[in-house]
Amino acid sequence: MNWIRTMSPTTRRVVQAVLYEVGAVAFVGPALAWGFEQSMSSSLALAVLMSAVALAWNYVFNALFEAWESRQPVKGRSAWRRLVHGIGFEGGLALWLVPLAAWWLQTTLLAALLAELVLLAFFFVYAVAFTWAFDRVFGLPRSAGGA
Template identity: 65%
Template sequence: MSPTNRRVCQAILYEIGAVAMVTPILSVAFDAEVSTTLPLSVLMATIALVWNYIFNALFERWEKNQIAKGRSWRRRLVHGAGFEGGLVLVLVPLTAYWLDITLLQALLAEIGLLATFFVYAIIFTWAFDKIFGLPISAQDRSA
């Protein structure tokens, strides 16, 4: 699979899972109707989808220049932290506005979602790599 097709496939599958998880979590946490949280989840997933593509392109560019190839758990942790950290900057104000809550409440909600998605991102990427193989940037080409 080409790097571009791989990134698009990975991002779309990741966000489908994200919407399925976030919608009920937000509904329960904020006692809100699914009719309110589903559109928010889809908007958040769309933002994350764009960020996912950009972040993975940047990460793979960095990864390609690393001496150690492959994806250790340490590298996967760095990947997950970088991806989720970038989302906080956009999603906290969006969540506060959409649910009509304070930035602090939105930040606390986002921290809860980040903890969930940090684990989800690492497991999802591991499973995706197992099914589709490592990207070219992580393969040892010296053999």
């Protein structure tokens, strides 16, 4: 199990992103089917598409965040730094997902934004909790003073 704590930054980001998105699809697919009266196949397809966008954004955002984090004089991940991470990730993701949801659901950007806010509220908490749990299992990344 020592390999877990010595993953390269790239491997760590990929493992984190994939695990995060597996949980996301498991939640979003059924939630969309129930909340928007979509078929399960349509909602799962949208969830997978949203997940693909989120995977790409997760990788890019975490690389940028860790580059910024590595230049900070205080190492570690305080509650404040975790909140900044969650806000940055979810805010950037909304810029991608709102137009996608509007197109998929054939609705306005405003209606898609309102629908997305429900998911974003859930995912804000999920992102902070998931990252904390991931760090507990896999250790902190090098950028935060980890091995």
